[in-house]
Amino acid sequence: MKPSTPSAHALKPVLSTLQLWGIAVGLVISGEYFGWSFGWASAGTLGFLVTAIMVAVMYTTFIFSFTELTTSIPHAGGPFAYSKRAFGPTGGYLAGAATLIEFVFAPPAIALAIGAYLNVQFPTLDPKTAALGAYLVFMALNIVGVQIAATFELAVTLLAIFELLVFMGVVSPGFSIANFTKGGWSGQDTFSLAAIPGIFAAIPFAIWFFLAIEGVAMAAEEAKDPKRSIPIAYITGIITLVILAIGVMVFAGGAGDWTKLANLNDPLPQAMKMIVGDHSGWLHMLVWLGLFGLVASFHGIIMGYSRQIFALAREAYLPAYFAQVHPRFKTPHRAILAGGVIGIAAIYSDEVIKIGGMTLTANIVTMSVFGAILMYILSMLSLFKLRRDEPGMARPFRAPFFPVFPAIALVGALVCMATMIYYNTLIFGVFLGFLAAGYGYFLVTGGNRQQAIDQALADDEDAALAR
Numbered sequence: 001m002k003p004s005t006p007s008a009h010a011l012k013p014v015l016s017t018l019q020l021w022g023i024a025v026g027l028v029i030s031g032e033y034f035g036w037s038f039g040w041a042s043a044g045t046l047g048f049l050v051t052a053i054m055v056a057v058m059y060t061t062f063i064f065s066f067t068e069l070t071t072s073i074p075h076a077g078g079p080f081a082y083s084k085r086a087f088g089p090t091g092g093y094l095a096g097a098a099t100l101i102e103f104v105f106a107p108p109a110i111a112l113a114i115g116a117y118l119n120v121q122f123p124t125l126d127p128k129t130a131a132l133g134a135y136l137v138f139m140a141l142n143i144v145g146v147q148i149a150a151t152f153e154l155a156v157t158l159l160a161i162f163e164l165l166v167f168m169g170v171v172s173p174g175f176s177i178a179n180f181t182k183g184g185w186s187g188q189d190t191f192s193l194a195a196i197p198g199i200f201a202a203i204p205f206a207i208w209f210f211l212a213i214e215g216v217a218m219a220a221e222e223a224k225d226p227k228r229s230i231p232i233a234y235i236t237g238i239i240t241l242v243i244l245a246i247g248v249m250v251f252a253g254g255a256g257d258w259t260k261l262a263n264l265n266d267p268l269p270q271a272m273k274m275i276v277g278d279h280s281g282w283l284h285m286l287v288w289l290g291l292f293g294l295v296a297s298f299h300g301i302i303m304g305y306s307r308q309i310f311a312l313a314r315e316a317y318l319p320a321y322f323a324q325v326h327p328r329f330k331t332p333h334r335a336i337l338a339g340g341v342i343g344i345a346a347i348y349s350d351e352v353i354k355i356g357g358m359t360l361t362a363n364i365v366t367m368s369v370f371g372a373i374l375m376y377i378l379s380m381l382s383l384f385k386l387r388r389d390e391p392g393m394a395r396p397f398r399a400p401f402f403p404v405f406p407a408i409a410l411v412g413a414l415v416c417m418a419t420m421i422y423y424n425t426l427i428f429g430v431f432l433g434f435l436a437a438g439y440g441y442f443l444v445t446g447g448n449r450q451q452a453i454d455q456a457l458a459d460d461e462d463a464a465l466a467r
Helices: 017-032 036-072 079-121 127-144 146-174 177-181 193-201 203-207 213-222 226-253 267-276 281-314 333-348 360-389 404-423 425-444 446-466
Strands: none
Touching: 017 146, 017 213, 017 226, 017 281, 036 177, 036 193, 036 203, 036 213, 036 226, 036 360, 036 404, 079 127, 079 213, 079 281, 079 333, 079 360, 079 425, 127 146, 127 281, 127 333, 146 213, 146 226, 146 267, 146 281, 177 226, 193 404, 203 360, 203 404, 213 226, 213 281, 213 360, 226 267, 267 281, 281 333, 360 404, 360 425, 404 425, 425 446
16 A cells, blocks of 8 residues: 555645634634623623633633644644643543544534524524535535635634624613623622622633634644744734623623523624614624624634544544545545534434433533533643653743743633533533543554554655655
């Protein structure tokens, strides 16, 4: 059998700093449109503001620390590559599996949200059919080329940001701080110890504000100048998202009776209705352009999961079949399609499979968060270990205030994990089941990984001789 050439497993470095920023913000921005307001139900507006600030601090310190890893090890596997370098193959497996769960399980829920939104505008359109259409369209766009996909991502992200700014501007004349603070501590006007459980219970909904920003790491091999562009994209991206998250939450809560928004999937249109009524042109624009926030995250996460599958397959943690890039477009087309098959299967199993009385998609969002938090923990542990074991490693960007920033991020992630386990014990058990099943595959395929290492060494020698 003829060995693979390096180009068969190589991605094309074409992404600019602005495009990477668009990916960073776009991956997350749907979280500014829906999901977060459920945190009000347990914590209230003021309690959830505390939760959101705590989670924002965790993410900010995490991104500043994570950027050191991304620029030191610019690899399409992202966290998988960092943990493998720090803790060996088993560490690589755990981080890779956690990241894969995060990025493969988030898109079906977003696709169904896109379908539900389109169903409101076109009642005869089945939401699942629309979700399937979204997968087919955006998988195709990702296959055609990363440059086209990233340019599209930047455009829809800018439109989504514009729409959030429009929302804040339109509701601002009717904003009242009294509306925002009324019953803001889990239904009470003043803080008491009784508000603390609600603040912790709301952590998953605050995470939704920022979940998946770390996906930029998986575009590192496709960045033109990763050592310079990735720090700029990450840092400006997290600043953008923190400002938008706090702004959207405060303006929505001050528009009227926030309790009417606490259990809705569309808090922004409903908050705007309180100010401009049901028939305003502003409202119709918000409803239509709000779709761009969902599309930006959906499209960006497809890019993220495909690079993770590709990177794991390239090093034989998954079947080598998924490690091929398209000969013309230089994109991991098989990995893109593989994640799509899983997502589409989840969409059509939504009402069939229920766990704990909740639909499949509701549960896989929680599963996705478990994957993310485990990956955050492993990444910060990798940073500490690599600082100790490889002090001479090239670090184009060094985490500021080390070890304080990564320690804050690590402690925050551990608190989030403990809270998630406490409130979602059954789903955590399923999550552990996935990790255990994957570990079984990992154990029986060790020989494949050694062959992959030998092949990579042979390819490097061939490339050196060719030069």
